[in-house]
Amino acid sequence: MPPAAAQHANGANLVQASSPLSEAREVSFGQGLTEVQDHSAAEFYEGAAIHDLLVALSVDPAHGLPDATASSRLAEEGLNELAKSKRPGFCKLFLMQLTNVIIILLILAAVASVAIGSIPSAIAILVIVILNAGIAAATENSAGNALEALSNMTQPEATVLRDGREEVVASNTIVRGDIVVLGTGDVAPADLRLLEASDLKVDEMPLTGESDDVAKVAKPRSRESTKLTPEDMVFSGCSVTQGKARGLVVATGMHTRVGSIAALLAGQQKAGYCNGCLPDTSSGMTPLQASLQRLGMLIGALAICVCVVVFLVGLALGTKDPNAPSAPGWIYMVLISITLTVAAIPEGIPLCVTISLASGCSQMVSRHVLVRRIAAVETLGSASVICSDKTGTLTEGKMRAVKMWASGSDYEISGTGFDPSGSINHAGGLEDGSSDIGVRTTLLAGLLCSNASVQLEVGEDNISRWVPKGNSSEVPLVVAAGKLNFTSALAEAEFPRVVEVPFSSSRKMMLTVCATNGKACLGEGGMALPRDAQFVACVKGAPNWVLESCSRWIGPGGVVEPLGAAQLEQASMTVDNLSSQALRVLALAVRPLPELPFSTDDDAEVDGNQKMDMLCKDLILVGFVASIDPPRKGVPAAVQAAYDGHIRVVMITGDYLKTAAAIASDIGILTSTEGEAEAIDCLKLRPDGEYLPDAEMDLLTQNARVFARAKPEDKLEIVQSLQRQGLVSAMTGDGVNDAPALKAADIGVAMGIQGTEVAKGASDMILTDDNFCSIVGAVEKGRIIYAGIQKFVAFIMHGP
Template sequence: MEPDDFGGLCAPHILSVDQLACLLETDASNGLSYSEAARRLDEYGPNRVEAAKGLSVWKILLRQVSNSLTVVLILVMAISFAIHDYIEGSVITAVIVLNIVVGLVQDYRAEKTIEGLQALSAPSCKVVRSMVATTIKAEQLVKGDLVMLNVGDIVPADLRLVSGLNLSTDEALLTGESVPISKHSDIVLQDVDMPIGDRVNMVYSASTVTRGRGMGIVTATGMNTEVGRIAELLRTNSHPKGKDVSRFTSYWQRVKIGTRSILGLDGTPLQVKLSKFALLLFALAILLAIIVFASNRFDIDGDVLIYGICVGVAVIPESLIAVLTISMAVGTKAMARGNVIVRKLSVLEAVGGITNICSDKTGTLTQGKMITRKVWLSDGSVASVETCTHPFDPTSGDVVWKDDQSPPSDSQSSKSGLLASAQLFLECITLCNNATVSDTKATSGDDTVETSTTSTTVVSDWKAIGEPTEIALQVFAMRFDMSKATLSQANGSVLVAEHPFDSSCKRMTVIYSRPSGDVGVYTKGALEAIMPLLDAPEKVKAQFTAKAEFLAAEGLRVLCIAHKTTPNDESLKTDRTVAEKGLTPLGLAGLYDPPRLETAGAVRKCKIAGISVHMLTGDHIKTATAIAHEVGILSTDLSTAEAVNATMSASAFDALSDAEIDALDKLPLVLARCSPSTKVRMVAAMHRRGAYCVMTGDGVNDSPALKKADVGIAMGLNGSDVAKEAADMVLTDDNFSSIVTAVEEGRRLFDNIQKFILHLLISNISQVLLLLIGLAFKDSESQSVFPLSPIEILWANLITSSFLALGLGLEEAQPDIMIRPPHDLRVGVFTKEIIIDKFAYGIFMGALCIFASAFVSYGPYQWPVSLSRSDDCNQNFTDVCEVVYRARATTFATLSFLLLVTAWEVKHFTRSLFNMYPEEFSGPFSVVRTVLRNRFLFWAVVAGFVITFPVIYIPVVNHIVFKHTAISWEWGVVFAAVIAYIALVEVWKAGKRRLFHKKQNSFSSSPSSSTL
């Protein structure tokens, strides 16, 4: 067999396993050695499929220009240069370049971060090297590697199967066939050109394992795989998107699509809102310019045109793009520190407005480290594990045996007393098990080669590899020296078939041959799944059901253990129905997954924040209810009517129509025996109620619910690759409290966006008010004299305001951020409160700036209103312009200092500057602590204060660039305006506190006031 032009094998499906292993110089049982794998990785390169287009700096650069604010600034820049106002044009050019550079750097870093998430969103895999199973990144695979596959895995490369048990894969990506394809390792095909979908002994890269497990040899990696060849065709034959659009759309449709893209109207909801807002500001700027021209009877000379542009510039927050980009980047990094990886930036604006969280139980609300807490045998014996400190240590804790009808006693605490009656039960939970538990001090770990599990955890000196449920059962059996190795040596049992666990049947069965010639069939699973298969009287079944209900009520996950001995028959291996028919019940295992220590506090935090927490789990309803009570999802203060629907089985929920679900007062807080389709219905029901929800998931079948939810969150440790790919966020610790951290960070980010937008708009409104009323200040020729020069306006907007806004974007979360109701995502950042506040503060600031200008102009020096056009104080400094320039400097200083004060005032929309953090400190020095709390903002204010003086006093710069001059007694006017402004804002906030006091108190006093 020769390699083809792509460097892979022409037709590995026509080779036997031995032939392929010989050709690839590998071992079909033990895999490659580490050194050989490293050599091949250097020779053939990483197992990576290159996308149709890589990370394009030009594409990211175009993204920075494609927004309304940048387009508006480019138009203003062009007009400035057109009228030969080179200073203003140069400043605006610098602003545009700064915005683009900042956005480019941040977006490039974000794209690189997302590329780096391939370890989470792209498949990792378990590979056997040097006879040891280990987990590696998929890109480190090489031809000849031996890969292990389990349900939910994305196949990391093209593989020729070596072994498999009920293995099926979804190859729709390659074949278009929507039905999973059953795979068989023992088949050797004859047709070299057989279609991919018919190659049942092969599995292909990017397909998904939907059932069973298996093992295969890598035959092709990277661009040599089947999906890699498709990617190569896309790279060589792809056409620009615009050309595809032009074939199917009209000219005006193409124009519309291109315009929306350029103006940023196809981005995230926040980006769309800001782009529309920028267009509104642009229209307002044009209107204000027309007003300026009209006030001068449309006698538009150079000065009037500059003044019109000046008013237009004043209404546009030039630094908004850069501040928003940096704030979003800081938010993603903060979430990463909180163990939340953001895969889609659009969710940053949604997660803070979440009203409902739908969470799985195992491993998220709980520790995911299960312990077999109680065992009940069919003869009435009960075993309890007491004081267990290490879940994986069989020597940790005591096992107390007792009769079901009597309390435990010292004489019944011996492990050996009931071992004979329990031996078959222990044999069953040991053999019907794929977990491996070993002492790291006593073993080398080579036995991990035969496992087919999803995680490896080391606690104390014991190593456990496998699913948490199977680990717990294996540890319990090992307390009695009943390990799989011990049993195999004792009775010579050999595994001949396995019917793996499947979510549709909720049970697992293994078949072992014995030297006597018969076989032992061992089954474990959910009681309702095994009950119809039992060969037992109804009385026994009723007894099992009652005991399972009792154990589940204690918060234990209950598994039924059954067995039968039967003559050997080939149908047992191939027909699951035959194998699992006529079982004899042995007993029940009650497993306990203790809640995480931080879960109860996180749930309570959600309730206080107005977020309803729902548990959607596959466990028994009584187990789920017990855990829900323990973590606080279900509280004891529920009314009788609320308690009726607070917990519900998935079957009962699915039986309801959409209308019946909508008629419920509240949606269930606990859904037990939950299927993936139930999760989708739950999300749809929440959306019909106007709620925004988080959905967590870890399995392949959770993907539809993750996509349908407003924010889908996958588990990074135990989640499947498919779930991670479908999710918006990934938890690196699978911890529910990390979700709450993400919500809190989302709220902080939303609050801060509101704060710096408010600050920037206050500045714009005050300047527009000042400049429009300033039209009344005219010389003898009825030409307006600028109260502020264009460069002063740009300085205030770009230098003073920008760093203050950035400091507000870095503001920490307010103490009350998680005791407020979620914000309405439909309204967005421009809430009614923000709109009212910006006009109120803007009017205060604008009025005080007008006062400062008028007082200096008409005060002690009496502004010489008989200025002639030859002494144009808008452009040149002469002696007669002294007062005009002093008034302009006073106005500039007043505006600058009021912006500095505003940065501290908008830290909270209702609390006083003198009592910003009442929960932490109060008293005469509370203001000092408030301003020092955000160091970046503090130094931005200090820098803004200090730099005002050289701007006013440096010769030439003040006259030529800023069109103002040095001042003296006018500082008294400036500081009087600052004091008046603080007083006005504090009175305004006091009125708001009084107005909204009852509303805020009513919400704070009802922590569980969720709407759903």
């Protein structure tokens, strides 16, 4: 379990509970926002009984905190904000560039030149040092700050219950014990333990990096360790996509789950600023910096040795200054030794290296790569492993319907992203299937049984894009229906909804009932409706659940037929085949109704389970729709190009192992049949809740190419393990969960469009087109620059 945190403020004890649990786990406050997080407190918040939490936080769930208590607690705990770290200014960055060994040697050489009266040489050397430091500092000065970006993640206002009334307050004034009211579209302002929830789904992509909406409940049936987040917790920065809820604030500011990631970032600020000539991109040095460091030490040692030898030999031979024979010989030999030392230092190397890297930064812009740290150019060229998040990086981060089955036939759905343009053809051919009755009925049923929509909006860049609204599982159905010119507005006008039973984790289905308004068919070109059909029930959900309620299906030619054993077996085989391709399959069914089995006036008195029992039977199976978050265009070729360059690509994702392995195989990351060794469930890294010793961890990661069910801490451990093995690791990602690993990796690469500001702030370079393929071109350019620098150094050291 990632660290959440015990809240602290000036040592004041807010717990006055008499329960054993609250006595054992005293919730107190201490000094500072950057203290190490307490695991037992996290377990208390996420595992304790609601009653114990309410008592511990001294709050009445029906009335919320009194205003006086909230004000007092705010004064003790501080604002609900993340700690901000101050970015070094240009002057400090400039001074930091002067600590490199070669730069120090050059400064000493300038001093020595002044000592022997060679003022022009001293000026030339100092100009080189200033230019070098100025170019590097100017490049570094444009770097963003990850913690500042994290601070902007939460919405400015939130609805809370205080003194028995709901009121809107600034989100940074929320304290532990507040009762927060959430609805669709709201963003959680803090970490919440759910008190009540109605059909609640939350988008946790900013936290976990996965695009699937997560169902949340106030009373989970079990606390499965396999889940990325607890079912009864909503974390700060995550948005509500469906339903409504009330939650108890259990952590604010730096003590939230997002705050723990901020703490990780703050604890591993890259120390390379102090390495001078080239800004460092890791906790140590880049390969080039290490080489130049060794070269500087070697040159310094040799220069000193030569200086001493020349001085001693000169003294032994009694060498004197020919222009002043009467002067002591040792003075003349000191001047000669210093002159030789200054001449031995290759003052052109630092400036050449900095200019080469700065030039590389400019050239990479045309390849859609924005370099934030100048040394990142060379480091990427030295990369031996690229660790990448899956969602939004290797894939589009947009669930899209790609296949469907209806009337016993398979179909393929074309298109990109959320754009409703595209076609529906019979599988394996170009024959148009958009006019088939089964296809049209399936997609209209999916649209009628969804609350999502897509809208064409103009962004800040004046480019029009299709933007989804609502549940990410429903969006693919809406987009696919749009390819038949079925829209949400049209469906609502022609088939107005009268009943809705939302999806629940217990029944795995959603049901709507719409009025037919006397129509003869279910949409233009759809299934014929009986003459007495006043309503039509539409059901979507998990195939095995829907199939159990079906007694008929739309067969070939669009005719409704009994669903026999043969047809049921065919449908089940179709589901298994689609699922094996890492596709998410939804089943669609309908049922014409002459009347409702209950009065709409009594609708509120009939619960969802009762409605399902009355309506979800004798259904007509109309089809299956299979969706996937597809790979980005060109990613398989980019992965192969990386392998050709002897670079290992590693996918780190929160998906389950089978899904992750299937996607990795599709894009070419997994090429061996030894899946067990190359695809690993991250639970193996922490079998008892604690990470394996370094040696065992390194043994698991040395050949792995896929890590499934990964948490933010796992990504950090994986990157550090690869580094212990002597590998130069690059980490690509776009979510908040990627930020610690982006910061720790030798080079962090963030996505520019879909990437969060947090990921960008933690990165060394940004892909402005969000294309994983661009990183291959960046690696190629980095290698060219590195090779050029090597040649220049060899030329300088060889001499004329």
